[in-house]
Each structure stands twice: as C-alpha cells, then as structure tokens.
Amino acid sequence: xxxxxxxxxxxxxxxxxxxxxxxxxxxxxxxxxxxxxxxxxxxxxxxxxxxxxxxxxxxxxxxxxxxxxxxxxxxxxxxxxxxxxxxxxxxxxxxxxxxxxxxxxxxxxxxxxxxxxxxxxxxxxxxxxxxxxxxxxxxxxxxxxxxxxxxxxxxxxxxxxxxxxxxxxxxxxxxxxxxxxxxxxxxxxxxxxxxxxxxxxxxxxxxxxxxxxxxxxxxxxxxxxxxxxxxxxxxxxxxxxxxxxxxxxxxxxxxxxxxxxxxxxxxxxxxxxxxxxxxxxxxxxxxxxxxxxxxxxxxxxxxxxxxxxxxxxxxxxxxxxxxxxxxxxxxxxxxxxxxxxxxxxxxxxxxxxxxxxxxxxxxxxx
Numbered sequence: 001x002x003x004x005x006x007x008x009x010x011x012x013x014x015x016x017x018x019x020x021x022x023x024x025x026x027x028x029x030x031x032x033x034x035x036x037x038x039x040x041x042x043x044x045x046x047x048x049x050x051x052x053x054x055x056x057x058x059x060x061x062x063x064x065x066x067x068x069x070x071x072x073x074x075x076x077x078x079x080x081x082x083x084x085x086x087x088x089x090x091x092x093x094x095x096x097x098x099x100x101x102x103x104x105x106x107x108x109x110x111x112x113x114x115x116x117x118x119x120x121x122x123x124x125x126x127x128x129x130x131x132x133x134x135x136x137x138x139x140x141x142x143x144x145x146x147x148x149x150x151x152x153x154x155x156x157x158x159x160x161x162x163x164x165x166x167x168x169x170x171x172x173x174x175x176x177x178x179x180x181x182x183x184x185x186x187x188x189x190x191x192x193x194x195x196x197x198x199x200x201x202x203x204x205x206x207x208x209x210x211x212x213x214x215x216x217x218x219x220x221x222x223x224x225x226x227x228x229x230x231x232x233x234x235x236x237x238x239x240x241x242x243x244x245x246x247x248x249x250x251x252x253x254x255x256x257x258x259x260x261x262x263x264x265x266x267x268x269x270x271x272x273x274x275x276x277x278x279x280x281x282x283x284x285x286x287x288x289x290x291x292x293x294x295x296x297x298x299x300x301x302x303x304x305x306x307x308x309x310x311x312x313x314x315x316x317x318x319x320x321x322x323x324x325x326x327x328x329x330x331x332x333x334x335x336x337x338x339x340x341x342x343x344x345x346x347x348x349x350x351x352x353x354x355x356x357x358x359x360x361x362x363x364x365x366x
Contacts, residue, residue, distance in 0.1 A: 006170065006172065007143045007144050007172065009144065009172065009173060009204065010044070010045070010075040010101055012044040012228070013042075013044055013074075013246065014246045014249060014250060017246065017249040017250065018217075018221045018226070018227065018228040018229065018245070018249055019044045019045065019204070019206065019227055019228030019229075020043040020044050020045075020217075020228055020229055020230075020231065020242045020245050020246070021043050021044060021045040021046070021047060021175070021206055021228065021229070021230040021231070022034070022037060022043045022045070022046050022047065022230075022231065022232070022235055022242075023047065023148075023175075023208060023230045023231060023232030023235075024047035024048060024049055024050060024079045024104070024106070024148070024232075025049070025232050025233075025236075026049050026050065027049070027289075028049070028236065028290075029046070029047065029048060029049055029066070030049065030062065030063070030065070030066050031062075031065045031066040031069055031070065032272040032273045033269075033272070033273070034046050034066055034070060034072055034076075035071070035072065035272060036239060036265075036268055036269050036272050037072075037235060037239050037242070038072035038073070038074065039239075039268065040239040040240045040242075040243060040265070041239075041240060041242045041243025041244075041246070042072050042073065042074045042242060043074065043231070043235075043242040044074065044075075044228070044242075045074065045075055045076075045077060045101070046066075046070070046072065046074055046075065046076045046077070047076070047077045047079050047104055047148070047230075048063050048066050048067065048076060048077070048078050048079050049063050049066075049079070050079045050080060050081040050106045050109070050120075051063055051078060051079065051080050051081070051091060051095070052081055052082065053080050053081065053082025053084065053087050053088050053091045054082060054084060054087060055084065055087060057082075057087065057091065058094070059078075059091065059094055059095060063078075064098060067098045067099060067100055068098055068099065070099075075101030075102075076099075076100060076101055077100065077101050077102045077103070077104045077144070077146055078095045078098070078100045078102075078103055078104065079104040079105070079106050079148070080092070080095075080103065080104070080105055080106065080137075081105075081106040081109060081114070081119050081120050082119055083117075083118055083119050083123060083129065083133065085132060085133065085136045088133065088136055088137060088140070089136055089137075089139075089140040092137065092140040092141055093140065096141075096142075096143075101143075101144060102141070102143055102144025102145060102146055102172065102173075103137065103140075103141045103143075103144070103145055103146070104145075104146040104147065104148060105133065105134070105137060105145075105146070105147045105148070106119075106120050106148055107120065107121065107123055107124060107130065107147055107148065107149035107150070107162075108120060108121050108148050108149050108150040108177050108181070109121050110150065110179075110181040110182070110183075110184045110185075115153070115181055121150055121153060121181035122153070122181070124149065124150060124152055124153040124158060124162065124181060125153045125154075125158075127158050127161050127162060127165065130162060130165055131165050131168075131169075134147070134165055134166070134168075134169035134171070135169055137169075138169040138170060138171075144172045144173070145169075145170075145171055145172055146171060146172055146173040146174070146175070147166060147171050147173075147174050147175070148174075148175040148176075148177070148208070148230075149162065149174070149175070149176060149177070150176075150177045150178075150179055150180055150181050151176065151177070151178055151179065151180055151190060151193040151194075152180045152181070153180060153181045153182065154180060154181070154182045155180065156180065156193065159193065159196070160196075160200065163196075163197055163200045163201050164200075166201055166202075166203065167200075167201060167202045167203075170203075171201075171203050172203055173203055173204050173205075173206065173227075174197060174201050174203055174204070174205045174206070175205070175206040175208050175230045176193070176194045176197045176205055176206070176207065176208060177189075177208040177209045178190040178191050178193050178194045178207070178208070178209040179209055189209035189210045191207065191209075191220060191223050191224050194207045194208075194209075194220075194224045194226060195223065195224040195225060195226075198224055198225045198226050198227075199225075204226075204227035204228075205224075205226050205227055206226060206227060206228050206229060206230040207220045207221065207224050207226040207228070207229050207230070208229070208230040208231075208232070210234075211229045211230070211231045211234060212234050212338055212339060213234070213238070213241065213244070213337045213338050214241060214244035214245045214247070214248040214254055214337070215248065215337070215338075216338075217229045217231070217241075217245045217248070218245070218248050218249065221249075229245070233293055233345070234293070234339075236290055236293040236294070237293040237294050237296055237297055237339065237345075238257075238297060238335075238337065239265055240257060244337070254337070256334055257334065257335040257337070258331060258332055258333065258334060258335060259298065259324075259325040259326065259330050259331055259332075259333045259334075259335055260325065260326055260331035260332070261335065262294065262297075262298065262325055262335050263321055263322070263325040263326050263331070265294075266287075266291065266294065266321055266325075267318075269287070269290060270283075270287055270314075270317075270318075273286065273287070280313060280314055281312060281313070283314070284311060284312065284313060284314060284316075284317050287317060288308060288309060288311070288317075291305075291308050292305065292309075292345040292346065293345045295308060295343065295345070296336075296339035296340060296343045296344075296345055297335050297336040297337070297338075297339060297340065298324060298325070298335065298336075299324070299340070299343075300340040300341075300343065301343075302340075302342075302343045302344075303324065304320070304324040304325075305343065305345075307320045307323070307324065308320050308321075
C-alpha cells in the first residue's frame, strides 16, 4: 500500500518569510495567554501545554479550551508527553475530534521529575523507544505530526540517529532546542546543532532556544538556515516579538516600544488570566511569574523586579507598575528589546516546590 501523501504545513502570515511559533510552556500557553499574544501579533503557529498521557489520563479540559475556544485565527498544535504506545494512540484519537492543526510529541522537557519517568527529554536516552513511539504516532495521525526535541539527554551521542528516525517516520515539522536536557536553560544554545538538523532532516526545522528578540531571530535563521523560529520565554517578556519578527524579516523597521505600552500589556494579561474563585493573592503570585520575564526589559538595575516580587495584592502590584512604568516621565521611556544584562528572571518562590510542575515557570529561568 502506497504511503499517504504529506500534508502541507499551514501557510504563515508572511508569504515566503520564516515561520514563527509560540513554544509550548506549562502553566503559560493556555487560552488566555494565546489570546493576549494574538492581540499584540500572533505567531504563525501555537502549541498547547502538553497533554499528559498514561493509563488513567484523558485530555485535560483546560488545555482543550485552548483548542476549542481559540479565536486567534492561527493553527493550534496539540502536544503530548508520554511513552505508553497504546495510550498515546488513544489520546491522538481523542484529540483528532477537536480542531487541532496537528499532533506534537514532547521530546524535550528537561525537568528531573519528568525525565525520571522516561518521558519528555528522558526519552532521548533511548532511541529504540523513540523509534517505537514515532512509529505509533505516525500511524495514528493522518495529518500533521510534529516533534519538539533537544539535542540530546546528557550529550549528543544519539543526535544523528534521532534525526534519522524523524526522517524514517515522516515527521512534518521538527522544532529543535539547541541544548541537552541536562543543560536545562543554563548553557549557551548550540545553534550549530540546529544547523545540522536543518541539513539532515527532510522536514522543515524551527530553531528554539534563547531567541531573545526579532534581531536575534533573524540572526539565528541566517546562521542555521532554519525554516523559522520557536519562541517561548521571550514572548512572555515581549508579546510584540512575533509582529517584530515579521517586520524585520520583511526589511521594515521595528517600532519603538514604551513602558506605557508595557503597563497596558500587564493590565491586559492580569484581566485575561483572572479565574472566578481564585484568591487575589494566588493570582498576584501567578502574575509575578510572568513579570519575572517582563522586568528584564524595564530597567537595567532590576528595581522593578525587586519591588514587584514584594507585592502581595492587586493594588500593591499595580502601584509598583505605575511607579516604574508610568510615573515621573517613565511612560515615554523605551522598553528594551533585549533583556538587560544581569537582570535575571528567576522563578517566583510563592508556589511550593512539591506542587510546582516540572516544566512550568517554576523551573524556567533566563
């Protein structure tokens, strides 16, 4: 029986230009955040938080909302994390009843509580298991099947074999984060390995890892020859980044951003992420996780971050925002398109480590 013809990727918003994607991030890339990002300029592709797949799992309702209620106009890929072949196939069948652009496999989550279960980035230690998973998913997905991976677990020994498996199972799009699992987010990104993936993979490759700005995106695309970029943390800091990428890719100037516009973004994000019944203090603490990144572009001294992290109420949080972002002439000051050197987006410590998700903002730093 002849192999099915490949399904084309959804077209990007800029004909002939590099693609852009919002990276899947636990506790971040939900429906509310996607809507906020789309307000400032949506990426070409969205990816959901990962659906956990195991014997008792069913697709999480709050993640399904980011598919079913998405009005951004951009395709949404559903990401899975797991290793049980039967339950992966079952979950694909369930997700294909929803308006997904495709199914994505997580081969990159670097949190120890995840990789110790031999899922996410932990699978990169075992190419034979990856082979079986890719085969199962390719057979289960009649449309677009995509993969997000790192360049290895502890080292890059299996990198070429993993790319060959991507080819063998006709993966339609590959996103490569240029660090190993053990490097987490600490080391320099190895864009040379992303370039190797571009040269070896038969599908388009998105470059991922420390894409801090539109200028950096353009540089990485030029260096790696990737089909585009996938951006995570720096889209939290700068939700205009996808719009800026398209402008720069087209040879247009990037408009100046002011701190007043950042203040409006924080207000919009706060209102979008309000949940009925959620205590005010918990919502403020959730906002601090986003603002840990936003603060990297506010001031070189980290004064906004220092004060923001000490807010305990909505009024206290917005008082800090007003003081740093609009008062005494601050509103007209420029928001830095690159993070200020040395201003670190450390995780907020309000959520006990015992319940923090291993791939959430609790573990992701600059």
